[in-house]
Amino acid sequence: MATTAPPIPRVELAYAPTPLLKLERLSAELGVELWVKRDDLTGLLETGNKIRKLEFLIGEALAQNANTLITCGTLQSNCCRCVAAVCARLGLRAVLALKGGRPAEYDGNLLLDRLLGADIKYCTDAEWEKIDETMQDLAARERAAGRVPYVIPESGATVVGALGYLACGQELAQQVRHGAPEFDTIAITNFSGGSQAGLLMAKQLTNLRADIVGIPIAWEAARVRAYVGEVIDRARSRYGFAVRPPAEVRLLDGYQGAGRAAVRRDELDTMLKLARLEGIVLDPVYTAKAFSGLLDTIRRDPRALGHRVCFVHTGGVFSVFPYRAALGRLVDGDGDGLVEF
Template sequence: MIPRIRIAHLPTPIEPLPRLSAVLGGPQLWVKRDDQTGLALGGNKTRKLEFVMAEAQAHGAQMLITVGAVQSNHCRQTAALAARFGLKCTLVLFGDVPQTPSGNYLLDRLFGAEVVWTKREDYEEVLQDVFHKAWSEGKRPFLIPLGASTATGAVAYAYAFKEFIEQGGEADWMVLASSSAGTQAGLVLGARLSGWHGRILGISVDHPADWVKARVAELATQAAERLGKAIHVSADEIDVNDEYIGAGYGVLGEREIEAIHLFARHEGLLLDPVYTGRAAAGLIDLIRRGFFKSNDRILFWHTGGVPALFAERYAPYLL
């Protein structure tokens, strides 16, 4: 049994989306509400942090250090977790420094995290420098990579898949946002462990499909090893679509805006501009193009991120 600290509100519900299904005139749509995991307004990283925090405690950590974009959902949840357990937290953020804190960055500040700013292309070097400086000062830091997408973090979504099965979930497809690959990797592993025969489609929000497939396969294989299972996952088994990256990571486009409006106005369900908005945009377009069968049952795995809706940079485009 892999150590785990229970902080998430689980199981998250599975809900039908009947009005959106009717509007799109396609397959039957359902949603898995991992935006409701509880920690600091929820999101998929809370599941991962249950396992990562247990790992940090086993190493005697007194500080958490991680990295992400200025509106990082992972950083927001890590900062909240550190506050909850009385640890210091340093976030290495890349992107333009906001004139006024808003969205996830506002919450980072409320949770008391220290922020170190860098450029996206330099974040790995800066992250290591911050970690080594904290270590040399005796602060007992624990480094969490981008998105908590480690083998340990991926294990969380193997358990999440088991939760889906125990809820009586049925689906021909799962569709989700995929970036640092840990969530999709865990679901892929969970599907293998359960013998599920549906397909898991990651909509890439920023990376080429080949990169995401390779990373998902690598993490799924490593997570299987963490569970004591001799399972090898290859990249050619992984479904990833990179046609919806648009103008790049975190750049809100017309497709994302339409998806956010459709989910809000037909189901009262909020998506975020970066991850779920982009994944939903891909899902909607694929339905319209006839990619899915009309009798398919599709589960949209909502990975959270809603606080980014209130970021100063996005709000004007959504009205």
């Protein structure tokens, strides 16, 4: 008779552990030790946080004998590009439902999606409004063709996906055990909040002492908090983990701006600053907004997040290229205003 739970299916895909680097010049400027966990180095085509989620999502897909992954996102979705890359690596078929029409030219993540052989369904506004149904229709089409589909919601936002950041938090705890410094705060970019939920679970299950703080770049704080709580509750009931939603899910709120629809000049300035001061490139859609929020918080109150802060860089570098026009003006010193995507 089995006495222990079966292992959770996982396929190791990320190049991990990812490095922890101190930002020497920025730390000196801020008067706070600022570090980065380089989850933008989880792979080349697999750069970013999505590959960690996919280790568990694809684990589950393969356990269900799936041979086709279906997911959705914007035309420059990092998650979709990561799915396309991993499908090519593992010999699976990728079907991507993207928001918007086919552009005249492929660029950034979309160009990579196509290079990697993903099948693209461009969604009208009406199809995107009911994206879950649209993906179920795509799954039915795959089944009719004799394939076994597995559907991944936008951003890999499921309890299974969040396990990727539980694993990342365990990795961080292990890095600390092996001599990395203890952080007062670990800050991460939020879209859904699934990655933050994973780190919060790791904090409860390991000796990680740091406060886990999310920086929402699109959803309102209440929605992110509700999602984080829901994921942790589901992880407890599904896997029996000794975890519970924290009394307060800490967020740096108010930095969403126009969400994923546009980037502000000051956010692009942050990108430029980090690139030139430390040789690290943020992405204009997610991490530039979040890192701007982090710097703003520290500048307003250098003690707000403690003395030693670690920002988890969740990747996204390929979306630099589609925004070449605005970025190009900025590097030449004559950009201004809001850049719409």
